[in-house]
Amino acid sequence: MSTPAPPTLTVADYPLSTNRPELLRTPTGKPVTALTMDAVVSGELTAEDLRIAPETLELQAQLADASGRPQLAANFRRAAEMTAIPDAEVLSMYNALRPRASTAAQLTAMADRLESTYSAPVSAALVREAAEVYGRRRLLADDEPEDAATAATSPDAVTPAVAADETTPGSPS
């Protein structure tokens, strides 16, 4: 994208939808003013057009910083990274972070994938921190050497532990 570096906003720019609409674009590159009923009816718009763009989350992060809310800003910056991750994978990553859902190796693989595939270093750091704390608090899935080895190499490694958990109860296996 050839978008210029975002400006530094102040609280007076809020709400962006009324005060700075020119800064707002959809992830598909359309200006927010293109989101009209005509465009909906003609089928020109898809659900993809009604998503937030990472650049917009960065603008909202600036507003959160400017209003003294650093944690909220950090949340928006993780969110900006996560806009690139498909819905289903976001859900499976969330499930993989549940207690005893993943081995240390699986969480490491997930962090690596966040960093390498999605350029999401802030989110990856959160996952690595989780892996460290889960290890100390015994909240990792039991390490089974085979699984761990697969997890470290497979990009799909973020899902299996949870999928197994959810089908196990009551099943005859």
Add this chain to the structure above:
Amino acid sequence: MTAVAPRPTEQARRSLRTEALEARPVNLDGFVEEWPEKGLVAMESDFDPQPSVRVADGVITELDGRARADFDFMDSFIADHAIDVATTEASMALPSVQIARMLIDPGVSRAEVIAVTRGLTPAKVLDVVKLMNVVEIMQGMQKMRARRTPANQAHSTSARDNPLQVAVDAAEGALRGFAELETTLGVVRYAPLVAIALQVGGQVGRGGVLTQCALEEATELELGMRGITAYAETISIYGTESVFVDGDDTPWSKTFLASAYASRGIKMRFTSGTGSEVQMGNAEGRSMLYLEIRCILMAKGAGVQGLQNGSISCIGVPGAVPGGIRAVAAENLVASMMDLECASGNDQSFSHSAMRRTARMLPQLLPGTDFVCSGYSAVPNSDNMFAGSNFDTDDYDDWNTIQRDLQVDGGLRHVREPEVLAVRAKAARVLQALFEHLELPRITDEEVEAATYANSSNDYPFRDVLADLTGAQQVMDRGVTGLDLVRGLEATGFHDVAENLLTVLRQRVSGDLLQTAAVLTADFTPLSAINDANDYAGPGTGYRLQGERWEELKKLRHVTSATDPETEVD
């Protein structure tokens, strides 16, 4: 087991007064003695830790008497994400009484208080609010709530999961003033139809109302991603590690989830409340309020904009112990003094006593909170699938009268019957047309007529539940999105409703509703703690119920004309 107390041979004679008192509804409520060792104590426990903090090399190495090596995951998360390491030692050095006084001193601004509170540990926060009586807690809330203008939230559900009922009651609720509407299900598979009904019905009542459907975390997120709901709230967090794990989550999974919502432009708040840990059997010997303060700090650390608290579905627990409702008011205050949006409870059914139900909500209604109820039942309680609310549709006129008596804004208003009937009829017709357009199970004219005049789900014709469930599954299988709803509304001639919904969906692109305590006004202006920051600084400042809004709230169902005592004013 063998020792049986001797029974009196003759029943002692009781006074008629005692019999009258025994018959009072309040005596159907449950009350228990405190049991601090098990955490069955509101906020005054010898088993809570003493405040302390130590910092070394920019890292908190001791928190409330516990060394870093011994931190459980709540301590770790709070130390590393919630507490401002740079200011914590200075903040913690302030005497608790000084911080408590700052909270109620109109000469100290909200921002000055927050500059201190961002450095406090859970035990220190508890030490501060323990000094405050309930009036001081309210004074604190008046200044510390994030948004200047208070608001209210409703539940719109149906005992039969009838989407039509949910739609029309959502429309009426929105018309009466609720800024947010929440639904949930008896039969979870009904969710897609009911969530659509809520979303569409809400926009008929008042454009800009935000809706949510309370479900298991992953499903709730999926409906949000599709644009069928506008925000989420049922993201539960807990104050002990063991109960958090029992809830199948951790602070890190919930933090990831918070970012996931924001990454789709969806407003979200967490939910917690006093009593949940002891109810779930592992309070680790801490008081209810201490554990709730840990939840609040965890939420702040996660960077989520707000929190629903005030015991919520565990209200029976603090409600049963001495000082419990004071503790509930205190937990709302703590959420606000941590600079979070607070949707302040007055939610699940709490007491058989009307007097007690009213007293329970005064600490939120009088100072005003971001959402006074985080579920006022906009359906009769028999239809409330959140196990009933502290207030329901039967209480609308009482609520409006209390607002008028005390000149306080609880977010609602009286609406004349013709207007109510008009939006109910319209919401029913809109949903009828939309279901037909989406090839979902038919809504008959007979149902539309019933919905217009109904009170409860019993007043509607039965629906074909199997057909509805099949339709609900189709909504998921076909990947119906909010945009499909807009298209359907436009195609069926309900342009205004389509436009309202599109405007709500468009808000996601701007992210304005992600900021703290954001709501949409009737003209679709985002109103949050940024552009509607609470500026209370003593008498004559902050939000005042006056002008046009006050004129609106002077209206009730029956008000006698001053000029002609034989007539009532409209």
